[in-house]
Ligand SMILES: [Zn+2]
């Protein structure tokens with residue numbers, strides 16, 4: 001079964017997938033689809049990428065930056081199952097899958 005994060009219209013083909021297993025960021029590589037916020041790319045992947053980017057910018061180059069980046073990446077991947085860790089405004093829309101679980 002394929003899960004969707006956000007429904008962008010009545011057609012399922014327009015919905016944003018929840019997760020893309022083949023995303024290069026999952027193995028620490030740069031992902032162009034995440035970078036460009038590709039609407040056909042996994043929502044969790046893109047949030048993880050953005051969270052990691054923001055967190056890394058808060059520290060100078062070094063081990064602290066790498067740690068912050070890795071933790072933020074995990075928080076981004078988990079944000080629908082662990083909403084306390086990281087919430088963002090797009091999860092407030094009624095179609096967010098989190099809503100149907102509560
Ligand atoms: Zn990606």
Ligand SMILES: [Zn+2]
Pocket residue numbers: 043047079080088090091
């Ligand atoms: Zn979200």
